[in-house]
Amino acid sequence: MPKKPSVPLKSLVRGLVRSSWHKQNFYNLAKKDDLYLAPFSEYKQRWLSKRESRAYHGDHITEHQWQGVFNPHLKSVANFNNDNPGQSTAETPIAMDLFTPLERRLDVAVFRAMFASSPKQARQFVAQGKVKVNGRRMQYCRYPLRPGDVFQVEPDCVLRAVGREKPSQEKSELVDEQQRENFRQFLAYCEEDAEDAFNEKFQPMPVDGLMDGDALYRKCRLTAIETLKKRIAEMEAEDFDRSIYEESAVSGLLTAFEEFKASNKESDTSTDDTSTAEVTPPSHIETDSLKEAYKKVFSAKAVNQDSNEFKELVKHFIEVEHGFAIAESQELLSEFLAPSSQFTPHWWYVYKKEFTGLDLPWQEGPYGLEDPDKPYFTPWTPRPFLAPFAILPHHIEISFKSCSAVYMRDPVIREGHSEVISPISLEAHQNAYRFYVRRRK
Amino acid sequence: MLLPRISPAPAHPSRVFFRSYAARRFPRDAHMAQDWPRVENNTYTRSNMLIFLGEQSVNGDHPENFYCYAPKNNVPKYLPQGSGRRNQALFRRLNRLASDRLNGNAFFAPRDPDSVNPLLHNDPFDAVPKAVHDEDLLKPFPLNPYVTTGFMLSDMLKSAIIKSHERGESNIVISQRYGIKLARVEATIKLAELERDMENEGKITPDMVRFDNRMKLMFPLTSGHMSQADFQDPDEAITFELRVASKRDSPSDTEPSFDRSGNDNIYEYVVPPKADKQIYQFLPEDEVITTDDAAKILGVESAEFYVDEMENLSTQRVSFAGVPEEDLPSAVCDWKLATSNGVHEVEVNTSKDRLWVFSSAKVGKVGYGYGARDDARKKYRKHKDTRLNYA
Numbered sequence: 001m002p003k004k005p006s007v008p009l010k011s012l013v014r015g016l017v018r019s020s021w022h023k024q025n026f027y028n029l030a031k032k033d034d035l036y037l038a039p040f041s042e043y044k045q046r047w048l049s050k051r052e053s054r055a056y057h058g059d060h061i062t063e064h065q066w067q068g069v070f071n072p073h074l075k076s077v078a079n080f081n082n083d084n085p086g087q088s089t090a091e092t093p094i095a096m097d098l099f100t101p102l103e104r105r106l107d108v109a110v111f112r113a114m115f116a117s118s119p120k121q122a123r124q125f126v127a128q129g130k131v132k133v134n135g136r137r138m139q140y141c142r143y144p145l146r147p148g149d150v151f152q153v154e155p156d157c158v159l160r161a162v163g164r165e166k167p168s169q170e171k172s173e174l175v176d177e178q179q180r181e182n183f184r185q186f187l188a189y190c191e192e193d194a195e196d197a198f199n200e201k202f203q204p205m206p207v208d209g210l211m212d213g214d215a216l217y218r219k220c221r222l223t224a225i226e227t228l229k230k231r232i233a234e235m236e237a238e239d240f241d242r243s244i245y246e247e248s249a250v251s252g253l254l255t256a257f258e259e260f261k262a263s264n265k266e267s268d269t270s271t272d273d274t275s276t277a278e279v280t281p282p283s284h285i286e287t288d289s290l291k292e293a294y295k296k297v298f299s300a301k302a303v304n305q306d307s308n309e310f311k312e313l314v315k316h317f318i319e320v321e322h323g324f325a326i327a328e329s330q331e332l333l334s335e336f337l338a339p340s341s342q343f344t345p346h347w348w349y350v351y352k353k354e355f356t357g358l359d360l361p362w363q364e365g366p367y368g369l370e371d372p373d374k375p376y377f378t379p380w381t382p383r384p385f386l387a388p389f390a391i392l393p394h395h396i397e398i399s400f401k402s403c404s405a406v407y408m409r410d411p412v413i414r415e416g417h418s419e420v421i422s423p424i425s426l427e428a429h430q431n432a433y434r435f436y437v438r439r440r441k
Numbered sequence: 442m443l444l445p446r447i448s449p450a451p452a453h454p455s456r457v458f459f460r461s462y463a464a465r466r467f468p469r470d471a472h473m474a475q476d477w478p479r480v481e482n483n484t485y486t487r488s489n490m491l492i493f494l495g496e497q498s499v500n501g502d503h504p505e506n507f508y509c510y511a512p513k514n515n516v517p518k519y520l521p522q523g524s525g526r527r528n529q530a531l532f533r534r535l536n537r538l539a540s541d542r543l544n545g546n547a548f549f550a551p552r553d554p555d556s557v558n559p560l561l562h563n564d565p566f567d568a569v570p571k572a573v574h575d576e577d578l579l580k581p582f583p584l585n586p587y588v589t590t591g592f593m594l595s596d597m598l599k600s601a602i603i604k605s606h607e608r609g610e611s612n613i614v615i616s617q618r619y620g621i622k623l624a625r626v627e628a629t630i631k632l633a634e635l636e637r638d639m640e641n642e643g644k645i646t647p648d649m650v651r652f653d654n655r656m657k658l659m660f661p662l663t664s665g666h667m668s669q670a671d672f673q674d675p676d677e678a679i680t681f682e683l684r685v686a687s688k689r690d691s692p693s694d695t696e697p698s699f700d701r702s703g704n705d706n707i708y709e710y711v712v713p714p715k716a717d718k719q720i721y722q723f724l725p726e727d728e729v730i731t732t733d734d735a736a737k738i739l740g741v742e743s744a745e746f747y748v749d750e751m752e753n754l755s756t757q758r759v760s761f762a763g764v765p766e767e768d769l770p771s772a773v774c775d776w777k778l779a780t781s782n783g784v785h786e787v788e789v790n791t792s793k794d795r796l797w798v799f800s801s802a803k804v805g806k807v808g809y810g811y812g813a814r815d816d817a818r819k820k821y822r823k824h825k826d827t828r829l830n831y832a
Contacts, residue, residue, distance in 0.1 A: 012486040026508065027490045030520055032584060046782060080708040093587045104582045114656070147624070155649050162652070167500075178499045205498060208655075209510040342452065359760060367500070382655055384502050387511045389520040390659040391581050392591035397628035401653035402636045406628035412711055423582035 004364065009059070014321045016055035017423050019111065020118040023385040037427055044232055046438075049431030053424045057099040058108070060120045065142075069101040072437050076413040090416025094427040098436075099414045100420055103395070104410060106131065107141040112393045112421065113405040116161045117155040117383075125161075130154040145407040152404035156375055162386070164377035166209070167368040175367040179205055179360055183351075190348035202351065204362045208381045216362055217350070219342050225356035228333045235326050242318050245325075249317035250305075284320055394419040513658045517590055519581040579661065592663035594621070594629060601667060602626060603633050619665035622705045665704065763786040772796055 007014070010024040017029045024422075028322040035052065057064055068185060074097040102108055109121040109133060116122035123141040125131055131138055132152045133145070145151070167175065182205070190197040201213030260279075281294040293309035304310060335344040351361060364370055370377040392398070395411040411419035422429070492520040495505035503509045512518050579589045579735070594602075598619060605615045616623040639645050722738055724730060761769060762784045769785065776794060779786045 012484075013492060023494060023503075024490065027493050029582070030493065034584065075712070077709055078709050079706060080710050096587060112649075150635070152635075155646070159648055159652055162656075171500075175500045205500060206502065206510065207500070208514060350662045354652075374648070376648075378648070382511045382659075384509045385506075387508045387659070388490050388519065388520060388581065390511060390590075390656075391588075392593060392660045394591045397625055397632060399632040399636055399653075400656045401649055402632065402639050403649070404632060404635055406631055407626050408624040409620075409711060414709065416587065418585075419585040421581075421588055423585055423588075425584040426587065 005059075010422075018059055018118070019056050020120075021383070021386060021389045022117075026385050026388055029388070029423055032423070034425065036238060037431075046431045046435035049428040050435040052428050053099070053422070053432040056422060056424055058102045058105075058119070060107075060123060061142075066102070067436070070098075070436050071101055074098065074149065074433070076411075078155070079415065092413060092415050093418050093426045093429070094413055095426060095433050096418040096420050096422060098429055098433050099422065100410055103420060104144045105141065106133065106138060106143040106145060109396060109405075109407055110153060110213050113151075113157045113396050113398050114162060114390070114400075115405070121161055125153060125157050143435075147409045149407045149408065150322055150404060151407065155403045158403045160376045162382060164368065164381045164383050166375060166377050169369070172367045172369050175205070176360065179315065179367070183360060187348065187351065190351075193341055194345050194348060198347055204360075211362060214291050214340070217347075220350040220356055220361050221340060222335055223357070223361075224350040227355045227357070228329055228336065232326060232333065235322070235329070235437055240322075242322055245321040246314065247316045247322055249314050251309075252321075253297075253313060253317060254303060257298060260298055272285045285316065290316055290360065387392075391421055393421060511655075515658060515660065515662050517578060517581070517659065517661065519578065520583045522577045522580050522583055522586060540620075590660060593657060593660040594625075595662045595664045598664050598667055599629060599633065602629050606630050611702075616707060619667060620704050620707060621665050622707055623708075625705065628655050663704070755790060757789050757791055759787050759789050761787065770796060 009016075009018055010020070010022055010028065012024070012028065015028050015031065017032060018025050035048060037048060040048070053436055054063075054066070074094050076092050076094050076097065103112070105118045105279075107116075107126055110116050110122035110125065111119045116125055122131075126141040126143075127139060129137050129139055133143065135148055137150075179388055183202070186197065186202050201217055203213050204211050204216070277299045279295045285291055285294055290312065292314050296309050297303065297307070297313060317405050332346060332349065335346050336350060349355065353359060358364065365378075368377045382409075393411070395409050396405050396407055398405040411421075413419070493506075495503040495509075498504055508518055553644055576589075580586055580588060582588055598621075602615055602619065602621070605618070606612070612623055612626050615621075616626045619626075621629075627798075636645075736743040761773070764785065765787065772794075773785075773796065776787050776789065779788075
């Protein structure tokens, strides 16, 4: 069982930079300044530098373990094809070879290959038997890798370490509630001022950078067009169930009757004439039998809903309503089929649930829990503040697809370049080297 | 009587060491915001950090922060180079954002945080200098200019390497042609085979593919020394040519080019550990050197030793002290037997002679039946094998 650290690792007061992708560690890195060593004794200068550099390099192993692998003979590489021999272009930071022996360790290599968020987590993976070296399970985190070794980490572990944290059920619901509210407000804005909203487009809550608003709009349009086409084809079929229009047809007829009677009454009182006004059927009633039925119904004192004439009229009104619905859909479809850069008043209808089939069209399930069985955020998304730590090592070739990597060689130091990845300055490395070489065995 | 001080008293050394922290703090009014960050529940240092990270959204992100989301254009997002005061421009900008929020001004919230990349754009307010060289964008740590990120091999180059390998070309030839180090060529081929095996076994899940695609967008890409001639497909060749030409003709400000830094130096020589020692020693012609002298120089045993070893290896003398002759295994009796002082000594040829030979047998027909069925401890045995109870 690893020893529990005696100090808070990411302490803001200490401000030491650790090998971790935590955002607090990123802040410590960003505010870091050069070491201010001038007023101190030589020993303290070395000690402070050692403290800084060991905080990053192998803070998970003890000082005793580190001194067991410390090599006082630092090396660098030679360039065989030097175009201007004798003229060195840059300094060779040879002191940065100090921590090369640690880079050979399996846990550090797993961290460098970006399969774990810190060497500590990598050590956990190794101890749990999630790491294979050359096809065999390796449970010793200090296993020294040799050139050509292939190591492989369990994909679920990698996706969990590099990906976003999986939200709890409550958290997911909370975020979705907020998103729904934002979306609702946007749709209300569209209803109010469709043109301005069209120019802005909807921007969902960022998860992996900003989403392209136009892309989301285009995606929704495609879904909406497909849905509409399907619906129109269904409506135009003979066996389409038209009973859904019955209620509105009946109520429409009744209101028309009441309006007609009311207008008749007004004219009665003004002219004081008992004769009823002439009943004129609307233009869509063309056949004589329907016209007569209309006249008969509207000239009666009250509506008799059981009468044959009324039923005949309702049947006709259902057809009319059906025709209207088809025409409406076709009109909307023609709007959607226009170029996506062109503004149309009903452009935002594509976001509606009846077309997209989704509550929130940019995600196909609850926030982060599209596949709740997985131990990571689904769909997989990189964790926040990964950017400043996404560094590709020169000495390890990585295949992210198979979560495996090849340790090609030990990292080397060359002119003006160090393959050992370290945020610590060269000066601090030199002082730290002096600290350790003092007590050479 | 106190004398007036001429110069201010020097700060206590332990305080001076944290000078960096003192220089990077935000002004007091930035901490006095009503809603955010909640100073009353935080320490001063923590409140500083919250201002730096920016406001949190419901999902716990800091979307205003330039570094919150990983890049998608193969241009890394690292802290600006240069230590100390040069780097403070970043903090000045955040400071301005914080005070704007405090004063209730129209908060300059960029819809696209990339537009405030301190390295790519000149900030109209703070006049942050643009990165001098594009190569500076590859350096992740402000205090260590010697560290750079590696380059990812582009998919085109990878497939070209694998095609060349399948055609039967040697790795050295491939390495020379594309300007990629030999070890990297070998590793690429090895990983491609691994990926193919996993795909055939159905072990690659859609999430892994998604992970792969997304991670590839974070690092700079290199195509090595690829040229149009490397493409079999004419369409592919044309697009490659167009891409190269367009990059050359119109170098854009927002898209930095890392053409020079992406190439490996294949002429670099890493000294293998064995070659670290001198293996030749120059001697005057008249000096006589024997095998013993050579062994001493090389730090190994003399040649005679190895000759003896090899002879001794095949035959060994084994003594059966305290074993009566009738109890000796029959195989031993067949070998050459010498008896001195009642001790039997046998010369065994280790490459040929076997004391025990396995032969098939049936349970119950051979061996000794022990007492208890489940317990084979010595005290429960019915039959005591006295042959092994030697003095």
